[in-house]
Amino acid sequence: MSSRESLAALVEFQRTTEALAAVAQRLDWDRETVMPRGAAQQRSEEIAAMEEMLHARRTDPRVGEWLDDARAESEAEVRMVELIDRDFRRKSAVPARLATELARLTSLSQGIWAEARAADAPGDFLPTLDEVLTLKREEADAYVAAGFGKGDRYDALLDDYEPDTSAADIARLFDTLRPRLVSLRDAVMGAERQPERLAGHFAQEAQMRLARACATAFGYDWNFGRLDIAVHPFSSGTWQDSRITTRVMESDPFNCIYSTIHEVGHSSYELGIDPDYAFTPLGGGVSMGVHESQSRIYENQLGRSRAFTGWLHDRMGDMFGGLSVRDADAFYGAVNRVAPGFIRTESDEVQYNLHIMLRFELERDLLSGKLAVADLNEAWNARFLRDFGFAVDRPANGVLQDVHWSVGLFGYFPTYSLGNVYAGCLNAALRDAVPDVDEALAAGDATPAVEWLRENLQRHGSLYRPVDLTGRATGAPVSAEPLLDYLDAKFGEIYAL
Template structure:
């Protein structure tokens, strides 16, 4: 057996074990008995210990050194990804990796309870422990360089905080100007009523299949904070329901379908290999955001969705698809990031990016986080936070140690803007399909240009190859100004 074959056999087993670990996390968020949390934390820590040992096994380094250079792009990509994981894993002590897994597993339950009870003080000690552990891990990964930059590499390889900060600074003036202009105009009629939650779930599953999600290799369940999990032949998504807001369920589902479809559509030859998963969270978010926004919130798609909602819920207070389109894209300075309109969404992310950088750099401590959040939110959105579940407790990310994840949401929006412009050029009759619920032209284009390749290229190369140009925030901002300018007459 060649060194490459031995390395890939070993990597497949590691990937399979990582999928099992991910399934533990899925179960914890959807079906696990509440009292099982302490045991699950130990199970998660045990799995992380096994995975860390495999990722740092000296044989990996020996196999990497023994594999000759090769022009084959799949072999080259697998070697690049294995080497990157090996070098990063070796910097983190095994005991620290296991402790982070144990504490963040427990922290999820503590966060969920504190969120339900609107009690940040009850969560703060646990979050403080998570932050302390992640600072240690970040310092180990940075090895003297910028700690936050080192954390970013887990989610968007090649990105730097300085680069993201510059991009966000270019975006903010146009976003603020658009928001200001839109909020000066009368808001369209909102969807109102009571919407059966069972009917919402049935509609969610129907819409998921309409967007190409393969239910034979997936499932849709409910969770406090929607997410997707898995890759290859077992890709699961979650959503949530609100009896007064079916858009919450509908668009959470479409968003997660974007993630799930990405993993389902990677070429089957790459199953359980390093290449066989999404290349970065920024590219992953580009898929969820283009599914949710440019496709799912489009005027054409509203024409198909309107009768589907009538069938699911009965008569609506909105008279026609045009009114539904306006309601879907209604702009308002709400508290919740996941429910934010496209005009406000990135402002939510810019705030989180600044706060978590300050936390990691010790310019901000956990005990001051709630006040810092509330002050920044009021300054950015003009609204005072009324309770922690609408503020600092709304997102699960920090409880599970995902520092460096938030900026990939806006980066994903930027990528989605580029992809949407390229898709419109490649599929000129896109709206014809959207209006009748035929997403195939859109989803096949994304499968062929982005999803099927998995991790073959770097994140930026993936977007550049799909679009023909380097990623830029300009297409996203142009799209937002054209769309909401038209809707609001500004």
């Protein structure tokens, strides 16, 4: 077999693996949206079986042989081989037994977490979390033994979500962000001008119609997607099938609206990738940080802008027969209101990254063994009080609010803050390149912004490394300054600082 034939065999084998992975992802989507509650045990076995088969394919010795012999010529081929090789080495480091058991346990754990959250009963979930953490430590140790993570468990797991970064990099980023965020929060909380709060009852059916209208405004293609309700909003899928979910609180329509716009950002990235990359390693988002940059810029810099909220104010007023706030300007303040809150996904832009810092500290301590799972609820509450100045009122608003640890996503949380930083850089470049973006947003049309993001970032998929991709799109090195400057300017104006 020639070197080019080896490359062709590798690509064809990978195509089937990617297709099977998409089927496995669809099982996850079904579990979170429409699966009967009583089917959890069966679904965990199905997901475990899929993971066993996928792990066997990803570690097939022929992949190693093809990688040794393949000759890549184009830029896309070189990157494809690089990504397959990285995945082959990582997956080969993990025993098949461990990969299968993790898939089975995390499928069950997610349901146990959801029940515990609904019952406000951390004791019903923490023993299962302890089992998940034991397996994740074993997985991290396997990666470290294979040369990943430079001897650090957390770095070894972080590499799954944000390659080419480390816990030390994240800690330095947080050291840059924290002082200005805390200073801005304190100034905002103490400001004489305080925005009105939107009040009222907003029926679920009407909220979902409005959510669909917002998704359409941001270019979501309903031929390739759908919107459903989930406990924890997420998006799922790629290429021709990328679905989104949201959640509804009838006292807070912003939860539904902005969860929807956020997930449209994720989905738009997947749907916007060059179709030539379908069923290849290039055909998905390059990292969770870059993925979050798309969801966060859609949700915040675009969706919470004065321009778009003006359009949203009029649509909501018509749909709900008037609003409690006096006008579009007051509505803009209500959308961006900074207030004490427990829930990360409902947090304002000023405080969001402070929520991530808390989780980053806790999960590093959990992985290292410095913090026992049995002490997690108490540790969460103590750190929340330290960071936010008020006490957690109940576990569903504290340690049980996020799904991530139940499904083994240790190392994932920092990518939200990286996404915010990337989004800050992209927003600055976008507004330089498309000066009339606000004019379109005011008409409920995000097309100019979406097209710029698709052309400069989304279409490339995983062709470039995360920092390189963002740098190519913006023409500047990645920095936290654009995000911090944006926040200072926006909230300084809203609160008359």
